[in-house]
Amino acid sequence: MNVETLEDLFGYQLQHAYYVERTHVELLDEMAADARNDDLAERFATHRDETERQAERLEDVFAAMGRQPRASRSRAVDGFAASRRNRIESSDGNEDGQAPPMHVDLGIGLAAERLEIRTYEGLLRLAGRLAYADDVVEPLEATLAEERETRQRLEDVETETSIVDSLEH
Numbered sequence: 001m002n003v004e005t006l007e008d009l010f011g012y013q014l015q016h017a018y019y020v021e022r023t024h025v026e027l028l029d030e031m032a033a034d035a036r037n038d039d040l041a042e043r044f045a046t047h048r049d050e051t052e053r054q055a056e057r058l059e060d061v062f063a064a065m066g067r068q069p070r071a072s073r074s075r076a077v078d079g080f081a082a083s084r085r086n087r088i089e090s091s092d093g094n095e096d097g098q099a100p101p102m103h104v105d106l107g108i109g110l111a112a113e114r115l116e117i118r119t120y121e122g123l124l125r126l127a128g129r130l131a132y133a134d135d136v137v138e139p140l141e142a143t144l145a146e147e148r149e150t151r152q153r154l155e156d157v158e159t160e161t162s163i164v165d166s167l168e169h
């Protein structure tokens with residue numbers, strides 16, 4: 001799509017966010033199934049369900065703007081999925097040749113949350129400039145709060161596991 005105005009940019013970013021959320025549902029599904037740490041498995045599974053609702057919220061935003069939901073490819077999120085696949089296919093780092101080590105999925109999970117947070121912050125900045133109404137702004141704010149919460153929870157797991165690791169070595 002041609003991006004010439006702030007409205008165009010908002011529409012483009014919205015399509016981008018929709019792609020990220022839908023791709024992220026699949027990624028979280030895989031990471032929850034593979035996680036050997038119960039706490040991490042539960043966080044990924046919970047956020048998977050949350051992410052499905054976030055994609056639906058974006059559909060509501062498209063509807064509020066009188067548009068059909070459309071997804072625009074995001075190379076960043078494709079990169080997360082590809083690097084995870086490569087890690088599984090390569091023999092290094094995992095004993096059973098299946099799931100990547102925990103720190104890999106934790107790193108991917110955190111990188112995905114940071115990408116989503118930046119995306120929603122950008123959308124909300126544009127929505128503010130464009131003076132969009134609550135039916136556009138509120139769903140984006142609700143999702144941003146959930147993404148920040150998930151980032152925090154994953155950072156907590158990262159801190160806990162690095163403390164445990166350092167005690168074990």
Ligand SMILES: [Fe+2]
Nearest residue numbers: 113116147150
């Ligand atoms: Fe997320």
